[in-house]
Amino acid sequence: MKNKSVFIGHWCYTKPVLIPNENGDIVIIKKMSFGPLEVYEWGIDFNNTPYECYNWVENDFYKYENYRKNITKEELFNQILSLILLFKENGLSEWINIYNKILDGLNLV
DSSP states (O other): OOEEEEEETTTTEEBOSSOOOTSSEEEEEEEEETEEEEEEEEOOOSSSSSEEEHHHHSTTTGGOOOOEEEOOOHHHHHHHHHHHHHHTTTTTTHHHHHHHHHHHHHHHO
């Protein structure tokens, strides 16, 4: 994929990172807003458990609302399906193909 990120509205979506990071997380969906500065992330952790993470980065006002929680495989699927629909509405076929392949891979697990 030539573009590593895409803006839709005030959200910036980044390309999935399917190689585990230093914490062992595979980041499937990451979206960031730059006004206010906040980040949502969905993926699979080192135990193969789906997770959702939210971080308020702008200042200290909402830092206590940051969270990370385990979610069900179905919830992760639904997030990916919602994202595919969003990309379809915005004519981003290359991104749709990437997330369809991820869905196919998750069905095998």
